[in-house]
Amino acid sequence: MKLSELQSTLSSLGTTPTRSLGQNFLHDRNLADWITAQLQLAPGDRWLEIGPGLGALTEHAQKRSTNGILLEKDDRLIGFLGERYPGLEVVHGDACRFDTRNLLAGGPLVVFGNLPYYVSSQILFNFTANSVPAKLQLYTLQRELAERLAAQPGTKEFGGPTALIGRRWKVQLLRTLPPQVFLPVPTIDSSVVLLTPRAPGELPACDGGRFNMLVKLGFSQRRKQLGNLLGKALGSWPEAAAALGVPTTARAESLSISQWCQLAAWKPGTAPEDPAAAAQDIHGEIFDVVDAQDQVTGQATRHEVHGKNLRHRAIHILVRNKAGEVFLQRRSQWKDVCPLKWDSSAAGHVNAGQDYPETAARELREELGVEAPLKWVAKADAAENTGHEFVHLFEAAHEGPFHLPPAEVDCGEWFEPAQLERWLAARPEDFAPGFRRCWALWKQARG
DSSP: OOHHHHHHHHHHHTOOOOGGGTOOEEOOHHHHHHHHHTTOOOTTOEEEEEOOTTTTTHHHHHHHOSEEEEEEOOTTTHHHHHHHOTTSEEEEOOTTTOOGGGGGGGOOEEEEEEOOGGGHHHHHHHHTSTTOOEEEEEEEEEHHHHHHHTOOTTSTTOOHHHHHHHTTEEEEEEEEEOGGGEESOOSSOEEEEEEEEOOTTSSOOOOHHHHHHHHHHHTSSTTSOHHHHHHHHHSOHHHHHHHHTOOTTOOGGGSOHHHHHHHHHOOTTSOOOOHHHHHHHGGGOEEEEEOTTSOEEEEEEHHHHHHHTOOEEEEEEEEEOTTSOEEEEEEOTTOSSSTTOEEOSEEEEOBTTOOHHHHHHHHIIIIISOOOOOEEEEEEOOOGGGTSEEEEEEEEEOOOOOOOOTTTEEEEEEEOHHHHHHHHHHOGGGBOHHHHHHHHHHHHHTO
């Protein structure tokens, strides 16, 4: 959209850019075309644009794929966008509060936008959450923030947002834009940044909740040494510093994202855990083998049970909070069955000589790090869709937070039941088969 066209459109709408919304409209068509070219959209690819405004980027994105969503906060522009882009879905909403969990039912997508400077960080944290199925994100940001996100450790720009977003996303600074390409003209430069998901295993695995807690604590007072900020949370900062190979006088910005991950996975008095090795160790576990009536007929190793499709026993747990949401975990990349699929809050096999309730209490402790009263819900007979497992389903009430072992769990998230229903109906392949069966049983039991 040229400057003259932009001004004419604003005039016809009887409106002007609003400072309270952080509106600076791009009017350089060549730049708009270049920005949308970085999205690598193919026909049919799904995309979402945050804050389309008058559509400077939208018109170029739509030429590449018509499967788009426009998320706009300014109610003055909703009607205009709907008329100008009738083939796109227009959503009136605030990107800071937009429920990204609703995107999962549509599958992977590309997210982009020219973000308002004053809420850029809030939007970024919302759209880089665990539940966002984005395969690429591209944003125009205040140059200072862009440089912080792409900063290297040991620099003054490296901060909490660098690590918090950088654990899951690689950030690349693409180019800087002069103020003159926007209306109104801002007083600062802008930069375009590209975010791509990190590959599994690219950084050391750790509990994401503990990582976030330590990073926020470590950067809460940048001038202080980490020993003064993290000592209580870690138990022994000198021991932790030695394990990381950093001086005890280190400050937050001197640790790389990889070292922050290692720190989050570290425990006093223990060697660093190798999640891949821990996942391999379970293959020798001994399970009871059972018949069609769930009666024990013998024992076999986990490897034998899965390899020969022998009937065995397992439990699943669905944890709910006071808001009625259900917590799901995404299985770790090292799981021998259904890696990186979404699954029940906790699940596990019944070891030889143990019973279902005993196993449920154990799995709640081991996979979520909590204890809570467990209520039996239902039983599923062994079948192909349960992995030849007799499954007993339990439920529990808990508000979190949870402590997720990286060898078992990649990440976790709360979901509203209605969101799960839509997601399951649209993309059942995103879930472990055992969970799909348990969800049906849980719904049936609740009437």
